[in-house]
Amino acid sequence: MSGKIIAVDVGGTFTDVVAVEDGRITTAKVATIPASSDKSVLAGARALGVSDASVFNLASTAGLNAVLTRRLPKVGFLTTMGHRDILDRGSLVRPLEAITDPTWRRNFGDAGGRPIIPRYLRRGVKERLNAQGEVFVPLDEAQAREEIELLKRCNVQGVAICLLHAHRNDVHEQRLRELVLEILGDLPCSISSETSALIREFHRASTTVMDVLMKNIYGDYTKRLQKGLDEVGFKGEFNYSDCSANLLPSDYAMQRPYQLLMGGPAGGAVSAAHFGGVIGDNNLLCADVGGTSTDISVIVEGVPWSAPTFELEHDLVVSATSINIVTLGAGGGSIVMATPEGDIATGPDSCGAEPGPACYGDGGIRPAVTDAALAIGILTPGGFLGGKKRLHPDLAMKAFESLDTPLPLAQRIRYGWNMAINNIAEGLLNISIGRGIDPRDFSLVACGAAGPMILPCLLDQFPIRRVIVPPYPGLFSALGLISTDRVYSDHRGHYMVLDGRSAPLLNRMYSAMEARLREKVGADQPGLRVLRTFDARFLGQSWETPLIEAPAGEIDEAAIQTMIENFRTTYEKLNANRFDNLPVEAVTYRVQLVLPAAKVTYPAAESAGPPQPIGETTLRYLYDEPRRAFEYDREQLGIGAAIAGPAVIREETSTTFVPDGRTATVGGHREIIIQ
Amino acid sequence: MANLAKPMSVEKVPVAGVCPECGAHALKRYEALSAGGWFQVVKCQDCLASVERKPWKRLGYVDRGHVDVILNARKAAKP
Numbered sequence: 001m002s003g004k005i006i007a008v009d010v011g012g013t014f015t016d017v018v019a020v021e022d023g024r025i026t027t028a029k030v031a032t033i034p035a036s037s038d039k040s041v042l043a044g045a046r047a048l049g050v051s052d053a054s055v056f057n058l059a060s061t062a063g064l065n066a067v068l069t070r071r072l073p074k075v076g077f078l079t080t081m082g083h084r085d086i087l088d089r090g091s092l093v094r095p096l097e098a099i100t101d102p103t104w105r106r107n108f109g110d111a112g113g114r115p116i117i118p119r120y121l122r123r124g125v126k127e128r129l130n131a132q133g134e135v136f137v138p139l140d141e142a143q144a145r146e147e148i149e150l151l152k153r154c155n156v157q158g159v160a161i162c163l164l165h166a167h168r169n170d171v172h173e174q175r176l177r178e179l180v181l182e183i184l185g186d187l188p189c190s191i192s193s194e195t196s197a198l199i200r201e202f203h204r205a206s207t208t209v210m211d212v213l214m215k216n217i218y219g220d221y222t223k224r225l226q227k228g229l230d231e232v233g234f235k236g237e238f239n240y241s242d243c244s245a246n247l248l249p250s251d252y253a254m255q256r257p258y259q260l261l262m263g264g265p266a267g268g269a270v271s272a273a274h275f276g277g278v279i280g281d282n283n284l285l286c287a288d289v290g291g292t293s294t295d296i297s298v299i300v301e302g303v304p305w306s307a308p309t310f311e312l313e314h315d316l317v318v319s320a321t322s323i324n325i326v327t328l329g330a331g332g333g334s335i336v337m338a339t340p341e342g343d344i345a346t347g348p349d350s351c352g353a354e355p356g357p358a359c360y361g362d363g364g365i366r367p368a369v370t371d372a373a374l375a376i377g378i379l380t381p382g383g384f385l386g387g388k389k390r391l392h393p394d395l396a397m398k399a400f401e402s403l404d405t406p407l408p409l410a411q412r413i414r415y416g417w418n419m420a421i422n423n424i425a426e427g428l429l430n431i432s433i434g435r436g437i438d439p440r441d442f443s444l445v446a447c448g449a450a451g452p453m454i455l456p457c458l459l460d461q462f463p464i465r466r467v468i469v470p471p472y473p474g475l476f477s478a479l480g481l482i483s484t485d486r487v488y489s490d491h492r493g494h495y496m497v498l499d500g501r502s503a504p505l506l507n508r509m510y511s512a513m514e515a516r517l518r519e520k521v522g523a524d525q526p527g528l529r530v531l532r533t534f535d536a537r538f539l540g541q542s543w544e545t546p547l548i549e550a551p552a553g554e555i556d557e558a559a560i561q562t563m564i565e566n567f568r569t570t571y572e573k574l575n576a577n578r579f580d581n582l583p584v585e586a587v588t589y590r591v592q593l594v595l596p597a598a599k600v601t602y603p604a605a606e607s608a609g610p611p612q613p614i615g616e617t618t619l620r621y622l623y624d625e626p627r628r629a630f631e632y633d634r635e636q637l638g639i640g641a642a643i644a645g646p647a648v649i650r651e652e653t654s655t656t657f658v659p660d661g662r663t664a665t666v667g668g669h670r671e672i673i674i675q
Numbered sequence: 676m677a678n679l680a681k682p683m684s685v686e687k688v689p690v691a692g693v694c695p696e697c698g699a700h701a702l703k704r705y706e707a708l709s710a711g712g713w714f715q716v717v718k719c720q721d722c723l724a725s726v727e728r729k730p731w732k733r734l735g736y737v738d739r740g741h742v743d744v745i746l747n748a749r750k751a752a753k754p
């Protein structure tokens with residue numbers, strides 16, 4: 001594949017756009033219009049000349065925002081009679097914060113925005129399959145029609161159907177969908193056996209509901225975008241990014257659009273994995289520091305940590321393989337405040353995009369981390385967003401002066417800054433230790449506009465190998481959309497104890513899924529890879545170890561032995577025991593067809609002689625007395641350039657801070673390594 | 676004292692207007708006990724959409740009369 005690739009990553013404040021052509025990267029930032037983000041997407045695409053591009057990749061947050069703000073279309077839910085409260089009941093797990101709170105109550109019925117479909121639109125249908133998928137009570141079509149007629153009178157814009165045990169037999173769901181389309185006409189209708197044919201009716205129901213909501217939201221959204229792209233003469237392929245930051249062709253994505261829900265945050269992780277491959281560093285922690293939050297992902301041996309499900313909110317579950325992202329409430333916009341005792345605390349409150357930090361001069365009066373950086377002298381009044389935005393140090397100082405604390409000004413600023421760093425350090429420590437990772441073996445990739453400014457200071461608080469600032473740190477997440485492959489995937493659920501007898505059925509399942517996907521992808525695609533995985537557990541366990549590798553080709557007795565062995569090895573890695581005598585039960589089976597896509601290349605750095613400072617700044621408050629620090633222009637730094645801290649390295653969309661006692665070195669692909 | 680001879684039942688009072696969700700003329704006001712306690716609700720009897728919902732008396736239909744009945748019964752049971 002050749003030609004220009006454009007990638008668009010929609011954020012809360014800015015929409016980032018990058019274009020890659022012949023190894024050259026051009027970038028643009030446009031303001032996000034939250035109410036109609038498709039307009040900002042098109043504006044961004046036009047800014048970098050989408051008309052002659054061959055590929056257009058988009059990470060959209062339109063669906064996620066609609067769910068979080070509950071701006072959702074009215075949809076109905078049909079399920080087996082007596083089970084319409086599946087969505088209400090959820091997983092029966094209390095949220096973490098409720099475990100020590102005896103007054104916590106689940107919101108039931110018509111109260112409180114949960115579940116996402118109100119009770120009167122959740123209707124029971126007389127039918128029942130048994131656990132083997134055999135018809136136990138036949139579908140009562142007359143009664144079903146009555147319920148669908150009622151949904152019609154309520155003007156629903158879509159219907160989700162999830163019947164008990166439908167993952168084993170879709171006969172009733174298929175017939176119900178025919179009735180829905182007959183009575184309600186052509187509207188989005190998702191059935192669980194097609195959307196998410198997995199065991200566990202709550203997860204299946206929740207995912208199917210999300211799917212029909214997303215069909216509503218992304219159906220029109222995609223049409224508007226496609227029309228806008230047609231108008232400027234774009235003739236290439238249009239892909240969405242899914243929860244694993246894989247690329248899905250837009251028409252294919254619309255068949256199961258629930259996969260797009262977490263398409264945005266995953267970009268940073270795959271970008272880090274790809275860049276790590278380029279520079280030969282495959283064990284990474286990636287921290288994407290934005291305005292309000294920091295998204296953290298873990299990459300082990302080049303592969304981002306993934307999970308088979310994710311939770312949007314408590315008991316709002318979507319079964320989609322997704323990269324594990326942990327979000328901390330700490331960013332450049334985190335508010336520095338005085339506690340009632342007069343101490344300084346930072347975050348998790350954020351000043352948000354409006355009014356922004358006090359130093360923006362847009363009406364903010366509470367000090368944020370960015371204000372601290374300006375007061376310290378890491379940021380300078382004219383050096384923000386390539387000089388497009390002027391910062392006001394006097395307003396930053398005034399905001400710190402207004403804090404109700406006996407601490408002197410210098411300490412307010414220094415503590416506020418250090419608390420922000422400490423919050424991220426604590427989050428990183430919990431994530432890495434909690435997953436059995438020794439951070440001393442890992443490099444921290446600092447991205448997001450504020451990452452290179454804040455994260456190098458972590459070296460003094462957190463035992464990490466080194467901090468790497470990649471090229472274009474402010475657009476790193478968008479570059480993730482040009483760091484990944486096109487993936488077609490399918491999955492099925494079926495309880496099966498793995499032994500020789502399970503081979504024929506397992507073989508049929510894997511080969512049927514694979515055949516259907518090959519049909520979609522088309523014959524003879526060069527470079528096509530097939531990946532099979534499964535989730536399994538020891539017989540008697542109630543939770544699975546996910547995403548274990550399964551062999552390709554025919555599943556025979558030997559292949560089953562390999563699967564069992566793979567399971568035990570993975571289980572032992574995670575839990576330090578392999579239980580050789582316990583039988584293994586497989587639960588979920590997945591197939592992915594991976595088509596390589598064109599990826600961004602990071603040109604090798606050139607040498608440019610010893611680094612020459614472009615200016616000097618005074619760092620106040622951070623150390624016991626003011627320190628002079630040289631400022632450098634990142635564009636002018638060549639390979640091998642070494643800069644001793646304290647120093648500040650500037651570029652158009654970001655600022656890198658090299659703390660006292662640390663050295664920054666420019667690596668082979670223009671990355672800055674601080675250790 | 677409460678009249679125990681007459682079995683209690685919830686009285687559903689018709690309310691004027693149409694259901695904003697399905698358009699039926701079937702709105703009724705009545706009391707309902709749910710996980711959050713007693714509520715007085717207006718619901719469409721056709722689609723069961725909840726049109727109005729506000730907290731009602733803590734103990735619902737239980738009043739002083741019922742308490743007296745119980746206390747008297749206990750008194751009578753004692754030797």
Ligand SMILES: [Zn+2]
Pocket residue numbers: 694695696697698699719720721722723724
């Ligand atoms: Zn109604």
